Amino acid sequence: MSSEKLFSVFKEKAGVMSAQVHRVGTWAQAGELIAEQVKELKAQRVHLFPTPQLEKTNCRATLAKTGVTISEKLDRHELDVTDVGITFVPYAVAETGSIFHPETDPLGRVVTMLPPTHIAVVPFNKILPTVADALETVVKDFGAVPGYMSFISGPSRTADIERVLTIGVHGPSKLIVILVDEGV
């Protein structure tokens, strides 16, 4: 499947799972878009999980301009009151519209779990066709099975009361995926 085809399937399925999908050309543009989204959300505090890939977006600088408080401290109490968590996520899966997040670092994990919005920056050329492909690729790329891996598809949801779908229970109520064309 061509990368454009993978993208179109991913976008459609991610839409079914209620994720927001954006596509940008460069890492710098991803940084701009992060700041824009944070502004739109009227967020006051954001939490970053710093990785070399995320640094390429220069989002620290773009976010600083918005006046938002930026933290990267591993503190569950602080994370509990943060508005947005921002991470680099190395893969996406077209079949299910998921992002695939192999992450053992405790901060890298909780940043995707505790805040009500999660913004994920994902390389465009890492949209894999299926869940099976993702599991195969991760073992190849990492050399071993990462300690904690998640397929994340849209926001947290429940239908436990009267089968009425409600978005945002224990995890984020919003998942924003930014795909970046420029290679890693």
Place this chain on the structure above:
Amino acid sequence: MSNEQHNQDFKASIQKALNDQVMRGALSRFADAYPTARKNAYQGVDIEALRGEIACAKAKNGENLDQLIKLFTENATKRGAKVYYAKTAEDANRYIANLAIEKKVKKIVKSKSMASEEIHLNDHLKKAGLIVNETDLGEWIIQLAGQKPSHMVMPAIHLSKEQVAGYFSKELKSDIPPDIPLMVQKARVELRTKFIEADMGISGANFAVAETGTIATVTNEGNARLTTTLPRVHVALVGIEKVIKDFKEAANIIKALPKSATGQLITSYVTMVTGVTPTEVDGQVQDKELHIVLMDNGRSDMLKDPKFKQAWQCIRCASCLNVCPAYQMVGGHVYGHIYAGGIGAILTFFFNDPTDAEKPQNLCLGCGRCTEVCPGKIPIPDLILEMRRRMADKKGIGLIPKAIFNVVANRKLMHSLLRVASVGQFPLTGGKPFIRHLPFFFSELTKERSLPAVAPKPFRDIAKEREKKNTGKKKRVNFYAGCLIDFCYPHIGTAVYDVLEHAGCEVYFPWDQACCGAPSKYMGDTESQIRLVKQNVAAMEEGNPDYIVSACPTCTVAMMEDIIEVLKDDPAWCERAKKVAAKVRDFSALAEELGVKAPGKKKSLKGKFTYHDSCHYRRHLHLSDVPRKLLSEVAGMELVEMKDSDQCCGMAGSYLVKFPEISAPILQKKLDNIAATGSELVCVDCPGCVMQISGGLDKRRSSVKIRHTAEVLAEALRKG
């Protein structure tokens, strides 16, 4: 508790469930939406290939269980996990409670785990002085309500938002309105603190991968992620049936589970934990402790059983409940223990206590809708039957049914009784006039439906008259009438003769034929079944026919499959049975095979019809398309499909004797679906369905007519 008391309690629990409008509403809304949601979720997926792969892999995993467990244990241990094998529920409970005490745990958060419900883990932990909070919204509601889950995937589906608001108000000590988004937010805030403060997180697992030592949860709310991330100790309670080989199998389960469970493309989260990972405790990063409790608790007994090992193929998606007509009426709590539905009865039989499964297993209609959707291809109704047979072998089937089957198994006695019954009533058991409505249909069943009277002249008498015209030079068909056509609906038999004679056959009625044995089979009375089957095999050999035809799918299946199965230990009889079975056709299949064609150029019948798929007909004989084609092309009518045409009408053999209170609302649903088509005619291929549906139409004073496909074809050919 006496058996009679047990019976009464069970019946009372059913009545309570049937009266629960909230639950009925929720279950029926879900049941209505589910088939479409499932279909959409599976779009582009080769479901049959996927089911085949899952069933095959799970069965193989069962065969290699010891090796897989060894491999899983090695790999998980290598990654720093502690793996404990719990043979029993007590072992698992003790290990987890002791661990919590040893690790100075005070507060525990749990994500959803049916295995933990199975062993009442919360009670044990509470007794050990620990504070335990369920964090899955449905499970938390159930915990606050002090109830048990009523569905494997949707534990609180039986509660209304008003009821939930009541439990929340009490727990949170404030007045919470029945506003669902608001209640969800309240739960988020309340449980967030508990996640942050917990020392131990207990999760279940949807699968455990042997080759990597990985455990995985497939969830929507995000609570399992917090449970497996924040607390310093993580305990995963995993039933040993969850151990699979590799990531390839894992990908298949991830593909099937959410789609089958709730009709979702995928759940919000699929989380895989491999070994020990770090977490933050009081601002410091430290390695978590991971304990994986592999629990047997009756599972290996199930696996060792030559029949029930098929239940190992279950991936706990509960799609079988989602399509079960009985479950839709009564919900999960009447199934007694933790696991609901047909599969629940089977699991309870092994994981809990066979006596706990005794009553609930009867709720199975045997319609087979579950097997059609099961990702593990488990023949649930067959396993239920096997359970019933074993219970009957052990305890007997009860005096009244036994007396009835003795009569049925004695052809001459039964037939003379039925002849008497057509004139008057025959007092066989305590003066109950049941014989008037055939042996299995007790008289108190006429509340929701009219039952047919025994025909003044049984079909066997009509057949003898018609046989006189036979020349012996054409294809010979032996007609197996079955009880209902012979004694209640002889006109269906006449129609079968008309159509087959039109197609160039001569039809004979072997006089010694008896009941097909299906009722004995479904009650677990193998002894009576064997007597009947031998009698029928001998009868159907008469005249060495080209075909043997039946117009009742239950009888057809009995004559095609059961006669071989039940005689398998008797080689001589089994050989004869196989020869007979090879000639057996259901009426519509034979009509198609013989090339019954439209009589003239003009279509002879006009108007619309709708079609009801009888359970045995659709799921054992796979003939659904044939009558639709015959009725449209030969008879020339226009088909209007009804909603859920494949859903059981509630007749299901003796079901309406055992559970008239469940059978009746199932019938009402069917009648509503028929009415909604606006068609004046409903066609079926099963006289049992004719009886059930016509009785319901009659009680409603509906103008809709029900007819067997044979009757419509005969009329079309006559008019053409």
